[in-house]
Amino acid sequence: MKRFAFYQIGTSAIATNAFARRLGIETVTLPSPNLATIAKGISLSPEFSCFPFKVLLGSLAQGVERGADVFVVPFGRSVSACQLADFGMAQKYILRRLGHDFDILQLNTVRPDRVLDSFRPHMPDLTLMQVSEGVLVAAQKLLLLESVEDHWRDIYLVSRKREAEAFREKWIRAIDVTDSILELLELGLKMDGDRAAHPALEPGKLLRIAVIGDMYAINEKIINNNIFERLCDLGVYPENGIKLRMLFDPGLPPATPDELSLSARAKGYLRHNIGGFADDTVRSAIRFAEEGYDGLIHIYPFSCMPEVVVRSILPRVGADLDIPVLNLPIDEQTGDAGFTTRVEAFVDLIDFRRSR
Amino acid sequence: MPFMAPAPVTERKTRLGIPRALFYYAYFPFWEVFFSELGAEVVVSGRTNKKILQEGLSVSTGELCLPIKLLNGHVADLVGRCDFVFLPYIISTQKGSYYCPKLIASPDIAKAVVPGLPLMSADVDIDNFFTSLFATLREVASKLSTNPVRIYAAFRKALERQELFECHIHAGALFEEALAAARQGRSPADDARGPAGREGEGPLVAVVGHTYLFNDPYISFDLLHRLRERGARVVTSDSLSAAQVGEEFSALEKGTHWSLGNRVVASVIRFSRRRDVGGIVYVTPFGCSSDSLVKEYIDANLPERKPLLVLTVDEHSGDAGVVTRLEAFFDMIARLPAGAG
Numbered sequence: 001m002k003r004f005a006f007y008q009i010g011t012s013a014i015a016t017n018a019f020a021r022r023l024g025i026e027t028v029t030l031p032s033p034n035l036a037t038i039a040k041g042i043s044l045s046p047e048f049s050c051f052p053f054k055v056l057l058g059s060l061a062q063g064v065e066r067g068a069d070v071f072v073v074p075f076g077r078s079v080s081a082c083q084l085a086d087f088g089m090a091q092k093y094i095l096r097r098l099g100h101d102f103d104i105l106q107l108n109t110v111r112p113d114r115v116l117d118s119f120r121p122h123m124p125d126l127t128l129m130q131v132s133e134g135v136l137v138a139a140q141k142l143l144l145l146e147s148v149e150d151h152w153r154d155i156y157l158v159s160r161k162r163e164a165e166a167f168r169e170k171w172i173r174a175i176d177v178t179d180s181i182l183e184l185l186e187l188g189l190k191m192d193g194d195r196a197a198h199p200a201l202e203p204g205k206l207l208r209i210a211v212i213g214d215m216y217a218i219n220e221k222i223i224n225n226n227i228f229e230r231l232c233d234l235g236v237y238p239e240n241g242i243k244l245r246m247l248f249d250p251g252l253p254p255a256t257p258d259e260l261s262l263s264a265r266a267k268g269y270l271r272h273n274i275g276g277f278a279d280d281t282v283r284s285a286i287r288f289a290e291e292g293y294d295g296l297i298h299i300y301p302f303s304c305m306p307e308v309v310v311r312s313i314l315p316r317v318g319a320d321l322d323i324p325v326l327n328l329p330i331d332e333q334t335g336d337a338g339f340t341t342r343v344e345a346f347v348d349l350i351d352f353r354r355s356r
Numbered sequence: 357m358p359f360m361a362p363a364p365v366t367e368r369k370t371r372l373g374i375p376r377a378l379f380y381y382a383y384f385p386f387w388e389v390f391f392s393e394l395g396a397e398v399v400v401s402g403r404t405n406k407k408i409l410q411e412g413l414s415v416s417t418g419e420l421c422l423p424i425k426l427l428n429g430h431v432a433d434l435v436g437r438c439d440f441v442f443l444p445y446i447i448s449t450q451k452g453s454y455y456c457p458k459l460i461a462s463p464d465i466a467k468a469v470v471p472g473l474p475l476m477s478a479d480v481d482i483d484n485f486f487t488s489l490f491a492t493l494r495e496v497a498s499k500l501s502t503n504p505v506r507i508y509a510a511f512r513k514a515l516e517r518q519e520l521f522e523c524h525i526h527a528g529a530l531f532e533e534a535l536a537a538a539r540q541g542r543s544p545a546d547d548a549r550g551p552a553g554r555e556g557e558g559p560l561v562a563v564v565g566h567t568y569l570f571n572d573p574y575i576s577f578d579l580l581h582r583l584r585e586r587g588a589r590v591v592t593s594d595s596l597s598a599a600q601v602g603e604e605f606s607a608l609e610k611g612t613h614w615s616l617g618n619r620v621v622a623s624v625i626r627f628s629r630r631r632d633v634g635g636i637v638y639v640t641p642f643g644c645s646s647d648s649l650v651k652e653y654i655d656a657n658l659p660e661r662k663p664l665l666v667l668t669v670d671e672h673s674g675d676a677g678v679v680t681r682l683e684a685f686f687d688m689i690a691r692l693p694a695g696a697g
Contacts, residue, residue: 090653271479272460308645
């Protein structure tokens with residue numbers, strides 16, 4: 001039987017593993033990227049490929065060594081038009097040169113029937129019911145994982161780091177082992193109860209910064225130098241603008257009046273969906289500015305095609321809406337000290353700005 | 357404006373600026389005819405020079421690639437000299453493959469970094485079922501004329517010119533030659549001798565890459581003419597027709613996502629199969645993300661190895677470095693027996 005491995009971002013493996021269990025396929029879990037993964041990826045990758053390509057290639061190389069035969073790219077909508085569209089094939093060519101062979105399965109959508117069609121060649125007995133349930137459970141888990149991160153931030157800000165970490169570890173494990181849809185619903189309620197045991201947080205009193213930009217850069221801690229924890233350490237309330245759930249976003253057109261107006265204003269800056277999460281980044285920049293956030297941190301991989309465009313446009317958005325923007329391109333050359341200094345300086349700046 | 361005196365008969369024509377960058381090298385013949393037929397005066401930004409490049413660099417953010425920085429320079433050069441700057445959103449010109457996000461959003465970038473830009477734009481998206489080229493053009497032309505018959509006539513004329521231009525390009529002419537020939541209405545068959553530069557005894561060198569890069573003498577360090585000066589005959593990746601690009605791709609497992617990337621891969625494969633091609637020069641801008649993975653496609657699918665020079669250019673490249681590498685490349689070609697790959 002073929003063994004599948006899913007590309008992963010942050011904690012997405014928990015969701016994709018649940019999906020795989022519903023389908024009854026055997027999986028190889030790729031290790032979370034560490035310095036060895038990154039070094040391996042860089043040594044194999046072309047110079048100007050984006051940082052996520054390099055890191056994922058490192059993970060894939062580790063995956064083939066562990067016996068994966070098929071790699072699944074589960075990132076629905078974002079495949080629309082960035083380098084990600086060519087990731088699979090280019091990685092296949094590179095690893096083939098090293099004597100590894102495998103298949104790439106690109107899921108361009110979360111529509112269960114399409115997903116079923118993609119898996120059929122490998123799994124002839126698969127039913128639509130299994131796939132639908134799998135997508136549902138995976139989406140549910142992504143949402144819960146997102147709340148864990150929100151609660152982690154709140155506890156981190158009001159209590160100590162140790163308690164926040166313990167909370168995160170406990171509930172991530174609980175989400176991982178629960179596979180029933182009903183039990184997951186119940187788990188969500190229990191988690192909220194557990195959160196309520198800690199003192200409440202008043203975000204209005206703190207400086208609030210929204211982190212926007214590339215999905216991978218925002219949600220993979222080792223890539224973004226643990227930006228959320230650093231901001232919390234500086235006493236800032238950070239908000240994730242590009243959440244993992246957007247991977248499962250079917251990309252429906254805006255429907256409510258608010259959404260329509262936001263989307264129309266965003267189109268004034270960026271007329272087309274140019275792939276990746278560029279349009280989400282512009283929209284969320286406008287939204288957070290209007291919600292009264294104190295600053296925006298735009299974080300993206302160097303040579304990321306969509307976000308480099310956004311990087312040129314954001315200063316204009318910031319000037320129009322009167323909100324400071326810090327641009328943080330990251331790649332394998334990014335040093336810890338330089339990164340920290342810039343974040344600290346930015347926080348000082350918005351603190352000063354607020355006190356005036 | 358009913359309260360003003362009637363406009364004099366010799367009313368000034370609407371001045372329409374077209375930046376000499378990016379898609380200028382692919383579609384300028386069409387735009388030139390289309391807009392002048394509609395009564396506009398077409399103003400092209402100056403040839404790339406130090407001032408335009410510096411202007412582009414000073415307004416652009418560092419991570420952008422050289423062609424986009426250069427576009428911003430050309431756009432800035434036009435501001436104040438014309439009533440509108442024409443810069444379309446070109447998303448796809450072929451089914452199933454797209455332009456790079458930076459190219460698609462280049463009008464958005466120009467708008468954000470060049471203050472007071474009177475942008476005139478439209479969406480060109482062949483892959484989108486809901487838009488047709490003519491509807492797009494009506495939208496573009498709405499500022500010049502609302503008469504659909506006139507617009508259609510201009511469209512037909514422009515298309516003719518563009519087709520003639522592309523005939524010359526596919527016959528092997530370089531951009532300037534093809535543009536001049538198309539303006540004069542000559543067909544490739546009229547040129548008994550063939551376009552200049554295809555004659556001669558020297559080795560045949562294929563230049564592949566994005567058309568807006570090697571056709572701009574300033575940022576490509578006059579590559580095409582340097583090659584000719586050394587006695588080489590030059591053929592570029594522009595000379596492949598869309599059908600030929602498609603042909604090469606049907607043999608591959610999967611094409612890339614990018615129209616320009618596909619052309620690069622297809623032309624490298626095609627030229628490396630041709631016995632008369634002595635070597636290939638691949639020009640790519642520094643930090644070009646769409647080209648970064650294209651090299652993997654080339655490596656994996658090359659039928660025969662030919663001398664291949666990858667020339668990465670950016671605003672910091674020096675003349676001397678390029679010349680040295682070209683010389684080394686020529687030495688390499690000269691040492692290989694003719695026809696050997």
